[in-house]
Amino acid sequence: xxxxxxxxxxxxxxxxxxxxxxxxxxxxxxxxxxxxxxxxxxxxxxxxxxxxxxxxxxxxxxxxxxxxxxxxxxxxxxxxxxxxxxxxxxxxxxxxxxxxxxxxxxxxxxxxxxxxxxxxxxxxxxxxxxxxxxxxxxxxxxxxxxxxxxxxxxxxxxx
Numbered sequence: 001x002x003x004x005x006x007x008x009x010x011x012x013x014x015x016x017x018x019x020x021x022x023x024x025x026x027x028x029x030x031x032x033x034x035x036x037x038x039x040x041x042x043x044x045x046x047x048x049x050x051x052x053x054x055x056x057x058x059x060x061x062x063x064x065x066x067x068x069x070x071x072x073x074x075x076x077x078x079x080x081x082x083x084x085x086x087x088x089x090x091x092x093x094x095x096x097x098x099x100x101x102x103x104x105x106x107x108x109x110x111x112x113x114x115x116x117x118x119x120x121x122x123x124x125x126x127x128x129x130x131x132x133x134x135x136x137x138x139x140x141x142x143x144x145x146x147x148x149x150x151x152x153x154x155x156x157x158x159x
Contacts, residue, residue: 001084002050004076006058009067014102015145016069019062023084024050026076029106034134041132042075055091062097070100079105079112086118093122102144102155104128109156120159128155 005022013020022045062068071092078085089101101124109116109129119125126143130153140147143155 001053001055001088002081003053004045004048004050006051006053006061008061008065010072013072013074013104013144013146014070014100016100017067018070018072018102019058019065019068020072020074021058021088022074023076023078023081025080026106027080029131033131036134046076055088058088059092059095059097062092063095068099070102072102072104074104077106078103079107079115082115085115089119089122089125098124100124100126102126102128106131116158123159124157125159126155126157128153130154 002024003022004024005020007020007022010018010020026042026046062071073085085103092101101122103125105112105127107129116127128141128144128148130150133150133152136150136152138147138149139151139153141153141155143157148154
């Protein structure tokens with residue numbers, strides 16, 4: 001699979017220590033809707049080289065780290081690489097890893113209902129929904145245990 005980044009330990013994006021997998025594509029829908037080019041926090045990440053990595057390598061590194069208790073799939077936009085999201089999730093569960101998988105998406109629920117239905121077959125899946133909208137108030141999200149950038153964003157455990 002191709003990714004933009006792999007962060008072995010992160011303590012900022014979820015209430016549990018997490019491994020961050022940065023997915024490689026995005027339509028930059030947030031920027032297009034608000035009309036402000038380059039405002040996305042992932043704009044610089046988009047310019048980075050793609051990394052070829054195996055599902056097995058990600059799982060192996062995760063299992064070797066005693067400080068990670070969740071996976072976070074993040075920017076660019078995981079749902080724009082859904083085949084890899086699904087396959088990585090399937091392999092994580094096949095390895096009997098029951099830890100949370102948190103997927104950060106800028107999509108709204110109604111835009112990705114078909115993908116959500118497929119992910120519901122797995123346990124402990126949490127999705128952060130909603131686009132970043134500049135100049136909106138931030139809000140604390142109880143599901144994630146962090147403050148999100150826009151008050152229209154929220155997380156929900158789907159399974």
